[in-house]
Amino acid sequence: MIGVSSSQNKFKERFTIQRIRVPAMASDEFRLVSPQIDNEGRLPRKYTAEGQGAQKHISPPVEWYNVPGGTKSLALLVQDIDAPDPKDPIVPWVHWVVVNIPPEVKGLPEGFSGKEEEHGGEFAGIKEGVNDFKVPGWRGAKLPNHGHRLEFKLYALDEEVNLGNKVTKDKLLDAIQGHVLGEAVLIAIF
Numbered sequence: 001m002i003g004v005s006s007s008q009n010k011f012k013e014r015f016t017i018q019r020i021r022v023p024a025m026a027s028d029e030f031r032l033v034s035p036q037i038d039n040e041g042r043l044p045r046k047y048t049a050e051g052q053g054a055q056k057h058i059s060p061p062v063e064w065y066n067v068p069g070g071t072k073s074l075a076l077l078v079q080d081i082d083a084p085d086p087k088d089p090i091v092p093w094v095h096w097v098v099v100n101i102p103p104e105v106k107g108l109p110e111g112f113s114g115k116e117e118e119h120g121g122e123f124a125g126i127k128e129g130v131n132d133f134k135v136p137g138w139r140g141a142k143l144p145n146h147g148h149r150l151e152f153k154l155y156a157l158d159e160e161v162n163l164g165n166k167v168t169k170d171k172l173l174d175a176i177q178g179h180v181l182g183e184a185v186l187i188a189i190f
Contacts, residue, residue: 028066029066029184030064030065030066030067030068030154030156030182030183030184031064031065031066031184032062032063032064032152032153032154032184032185032186033062033063033064033065033186034060034061034062034063034152034186034188035061035063036060036061036110037060037186037188039186039187040149040187040188040189041188041189042188042189042190043060043141043150043188043189043190044060046058047059047060047138047140048140048141048142048190049139049140049141049142050140050142051140056140057138057139057140058110058111058113058138058140059096059108059110059111059112059113059114059137059138060110060138060188061107061108061109061110061112062076062107062108062152062154062186063106063107064106064107064154064184065106067103067156067182068156068181068182069181070158070181071103071156071157071158071181071182072103072157072158072159072160073099073100073101073102073103073157073159073160073161074101074102074103074105074154074155074156074157075097075098075099075100075101075154075155075157075161075172075176076096076097076098076099076101076108076152076153076154076155077094077096077097077151077152077153077155077169077172077173078094078095078096078097078138078150078151078152078153079092079093079094079095079150079151079153079169080092080093080095080141080148080149080150080151080190081148081149081150081151082147082148082149083148092151093132093141094131094132094168094169095131095132095138095139095140095141095150096113096128096129096131096137096138096139097128097129097130097131097167097168097169097172098126098127098128098129099126099127099129099161099163099167099172100125100126100127100160100161101126102122102125102126103156104122105122105123105126108123113128113137113138114128114136114137114138116128127163127167128167129163129166129167129168129169129171129172130166130167130168141190146189146190147189147190148189148190149187149188149189149190150187150188150189150190151185151186151187152185152186152187152188153183153184153185154183154184154185155176155180155182155183156180156181156182156183156184157176157179157180157181158179158180158181159179161175161176161179162175163175
């Protein structure tokens with residue numbers, strides 16, 4: 001062998017050098033979490049229609065990390081992805097639509113829905129859309145049977161969306177085509 005000493009050959013024979021592909025650190029990925037809900041964990045009752053007294057229909061807290069570079073706005077869509085429809089087997093049922101979340105905001109606190117103006121400051125300009133209950137803001141589930149998955153999906157967008165006065169899931173999904181820089185998902189079971 002040219003340029004390789006016998007001691008180097010013995011080293012190669014004794015040790016196999018392997019190239020190890022190190023995956024990107026999970027901490028680098030765009031993530032959506034909740035301090036009250038584990039991914040694929042149970043949705044606490046106070047966030048549903050089955051809570052007690054004033055402890056129901058409270059919007060859950062959500063936090064996000066590692067927003068993609070170039071993000072100008074975030075949008076959150078929460079839907080029951082196991083909702084049955086008499087005409088079709090599954091049609092997602094929308095519980096919450098939130099748009100124009102500034103990328104500097106790191107989360108929405110518990111009970112944020114319906115109170116975005118009270119929060120003011122960094123939350124100014126955030127707009128809640130109409131859910132499938134035909135009311136704006138968060139509306140918790142009340143299901144005939146449990147085990148449904150609620151998908152919280154956060155979109156990182158390269159621009160703010162202008163959806164007029166009535167923000168809906170369909171308007172949001174149409175408007176963001178070609179503008180999504182990243183998506184982060186959290187699943188809760190109800």
